[in-house]
Amino acid sequence: MSRILVVDDDIDILSVMEVLLSMKGFDVEVTSKGENTFPKINSFKPDLILLDVLISGHDGRIICKQLKTNENTKHIPVIMFSAHPGAAATIGDYGADDFIAKPFDVAHLIKKVNAQLGLVSN
């Protein structure tokens, strides 16, 4: 079972992502705190990270860059997401593998997740 870590400061989004991704057959961990990203990676060892662009007190793009420049984490695909207008245009230099705008179409999200995990969408 593929493991997905979701990092978002909005508790409601975390709840719904946990329900959705679990129902789609993934093992899910969530955190609302940017500083918990690396500890969670160490303990949970995710195959994919869904990372919000703007997290309270943290810039998700900086976290992404840290992930992508760290030898231990750079192989983990990162899909960034945001409800903020224009966010897609600002993530280019931070190494994210993909982006999805909130609110997203569920099928669209699952397709992107599967693509990063090398799985086939049904």
Place this chain on the structure above:
Amino acid sequence: MGITQEEKTVTVSPGRHPSEKLFLTMANAAPVLIWLSGTDRHFSFFNKTWLDFTGRTKEQEQGNGWLDGVHMDDRERCIGVYLDSFDKQQEFEVEYRLRRQDGKYRWMLENGVPYYDDNKIFSGFIGSCVDVSEIKEQEKRKDQFITTASHELKTPLTSLQVYLHLISEYLNENDDNKYAGYAKNAVMQAKKLTDLINQLLDLSRIQADSLNFQWSVFSFKKSVTDIVQKIQLTTSSHKIEITGNCDAMVRGDQERLSHAMENLLTNAIKFSKDKDKILVKLSQDTKNVYVSVIDFGIGIDNNDLSQIFHRFYRVSGATEETFPGMGIGLYLSKQIIERHGGKISVESIKNKETKFNFQIPLLLNLIN
């Protein structure tokens, strides 16, 4: 009736005209900043309001002295507009920052018109400026509010869409067709709400000139066909037929162009309720690809045609009042198409036919 160029011009000759005193009294009492320039392009007169605003003397401002108060970043653009209009003897409008006597820069909206003497000989320009800083600040705050509010609306909408999707899936799996249908409708309504919020966001970003485009090269026909198929799924009352052909590639933001096309198609359906056909005509020449969206519905009154692409403009009338919409779809479509170097126009015969035409430059044409 429109105003002719001649009617727009001003005939004053300070220093020579018998009512010079009256002019000076009026100019100095006016709450706006006023200046005059002569045929040598140099500024020769500033009203009291101008001098009070800048805190400088007439002698300091005369000639090109006034440019010292214009913000360094605006100076070249400001003088460029003035000189260009001067040479063409055409009225102009320009915004720039001017230093107030307290050292603070304020945004000014300046209008300039050529003026002529009694023998209709060009004598220079007369300009007036108003301080629009507060208006600009309010606009900025409004745009910021729309951006923030839209962002805040999108977060709960994300949860709503996901939960509705899961409910819909569950009902489908359990063969509860009736409630699965309700859930599907709820999903569609949530998507509609998302589109409306995105339109509001795009509007505020176009106003702030910060709309980002994701440029790519794609097949125009495929893009139009995809969006037609998508819209066809939402209507059982209309058959959307694509005629003509084009095999050209274009460079653009495919998603935003699709939004523009979607807007034309949904309008065509909305305003031709009693009809059953929408035509989409494709063509191309050596410079552009062309698409027309034609419906056979209520049509648009001649009085409304010229304003239909204006922001917030909504056709009013006994019949049209019953149609929903915020009056920003066509405005956004026009902005998007024009930012691709394209054009959009409309032709309509009341109660017979409405045709929206737009064109986008060919990729090859852009390269050449």
